[in-house]
Amino acid sequence: MDTTSQQVVAAGTGLDRSQARIAAIEPMLVRVGIRNQLLVKVTTEDGLFGWGESGLSSREASVIAMLNDFARFLIGQDSRRIGRIWQECYRGQYFEGGRVITAAISALDIALHDLLGKRLDVPVYQLLGGKQRDTVGSFATTMGTSIDRQIEDIRILRKEGWQCVRTYPGSFGEGEVYDPQAAVSQTATELIAIREEFGPDLCLGVDLHHRLSVVEAANFCARLPVGTLDFLEEPIRSESPEAYRMLRSMTSVPFAVGEEFASKWQAAPFIEQGLTQYMRLDICNIGGFTEAMKVAGWCERHYMDLMPHNPLGPVCTAASVNMSAAVPNFSWLETRQSSVESNGFHDEKLFPVQVRMDGPNYVLPDCPGLGVEIDEDAIASQAVTHVECPHLRRTDGSVTNW
Template identity: 35%
Template sequence: MADKIIAADVVVTSPGRNFVTLKITTADGVVGYGDATLNGRELSVASYLRDHVAPLLVGRDPARIEDAWQYLYRGVYWRRGPVTMAAIGAVDVALWDIKGQVTGVPVYQLLGGSVRDRILSYTHATGWDVPALLESIDAQLARGFQAVRAQTGVPGLDIVYGVTRSGAAYEPAGRGAAPTEEIWDTDAYLRYAPTALAAARDHVGPDVKLLHDAHHRLTPNQAARLGRALEPVDLFWLEDVTPAENQEVLRRVRAATTVPLAIGEVFTTVWEFQTLITEQLIDFVRAAVSHAGGISPLRRIAALADVWQIRLAPHGPSDVSPISLGASTHLGLATPNFAIQEYMGYSDLVHEVFPHAWTYADGHLHPGEQPGIGVRLDEKLAARFPYQPAYLPVARRRDGSMTDW
């Protein structure tokens, strides 16, 4: 096995958007990479890793992955939260990467081997109005996708989550010294969304999987209304209908509608999923490898979910790096109750900065057969793109009060 860890370095790069990468090096020269990107708060995780975690890794045995995870989570008084868990997740993925390279096998083999031949993926289709949305869906179907998340503008609003008036690719983190502010109108959304999604279903027919994201904007009662209205659309899922930190509120939604519910991209531990899983209040767990503390804890979350016939569907936007996506595909190939992987795609430049073995074809992903995670970092190229301040937007109601983004 690999020798002791001799260095843990943090690389921040911005090839079109910001990414934080942890690089762990062993005494015998094996290098493992982990993704620590937290959109809009990247430097917080970089500092946490550089100042508090990296010094603790030097001299440790990289083969003791679970012990390292327990040491960084259970052994620390201040635990949980997105900054801490993104940092621990980067360590965990980097150590799995090292173990795969040392043993000469891809990580999915270390997780028990494949239970499927490929991983179903979905991407995003957006349009400011229904005709533009249908055109966008057609474009993604032409790329081979069999599952598409559909988002539209809302009449009377100028900015809507996930959609641009120009039709340009959506990037939520805007460059600048402060976040942009969006104006939101829930009533207008509730009137329009069912009509737009019904038009999408009529357009694509029964076989295409359609998904939709409410992005935490609704109260439980509003979420229940939307779920009922969308039942004829036969969604694959309705995502993040309401902030679910208060897990009991999902009981109201679940009692009112049979539409499948996906929750959890902002959750970071199994404890935030516990009630949602054990009471079967959701159908899909949306935790990301990078934000939920790595491959090791996400396997445990998936195992708990499997007992309750709930499936894993990790968050995978463009603001997690190709390292996270690679780790997620390894987990997906080896996890029985893995359902689908979000894949927004990356620019050509990001693919160059993070060369990888994972591939996309015909609506599916595969992690590849390289030992480890199979994603590297071109550090010389990465150094050409320094960090640039960027923030996720905030949202206000028409009266100026804040609402959830």
């Protein structure tokens, strides 16, 4: 176990065990496949526990520190008062919000829902109003470095039943130097070829990973014939709704934005001003179920569907599936478990019980809580080393977005 993982346990509180009071909050930094995952185990005095996950990848030590700060006032509190705990964690300091705070809150909130579902012997989606669909559909991602590889991957996915596919262009790969003009040209050519190969029935999206400027993104869209793309994901960073408003006026391609949002306040202008057509919220970053369901309701008022970000492991997936089952306005959930991806994020030795897939659809769990069990001895045996995101530079040597 990484030395930054710490356990905070109540000592000598003398509290009534029947009140489900929080006894321990334990962050666990775990190496799963090619990435680290920050899991959080919340245990109550009667021995019941729930699992959560934080989504602030590569900055897990900051989230662990915040969780340990939260533990100072959460130990001894009633774990069933989930909404109140959310508010105290968010408002219990002078400085409001911030993605380290909400990443920590996300993990706690998910774990508390898992706990309550187990305590009441129901799946988490029953706590959210019950399921509105019988399965949760997903979109798969091609990671090919060439157009031939991408077309072959999509052919495999179509044969396996996927109706929606997102490409991650080879020109947007993980080299140290990123040339936006070359990437725009190559990616447009690839997408046109994919559309010609598979026709209009395939729902096709592309993830630009917020690497472009407004002008570069507009030029990219202008290179695509009408109908090439069904959605364009994260073309620019989301700090500036004004920039997205400008880009929205320059193209008719639907946007899929929101994985960077760390609160309903960040999501608000994109919903109210129609700056995205699909809401890509991440339940492990936006504030857990408590905040995600508020954003979902806000989106419903504006006839906007959720397309949740789901880049992590079985806990994030289970939380996303439970949320997606319980909302009326849903399109597809991102999956990292298709046959054309190999990342090890859902290692069954570490996670012997997890939400299963039937082709492109997640099957809703009927067990209590999230539907995930973790082999703690197995995860403790995993060697954890820091994983740093690529630091990209442009051809002139300046720093750019990853």
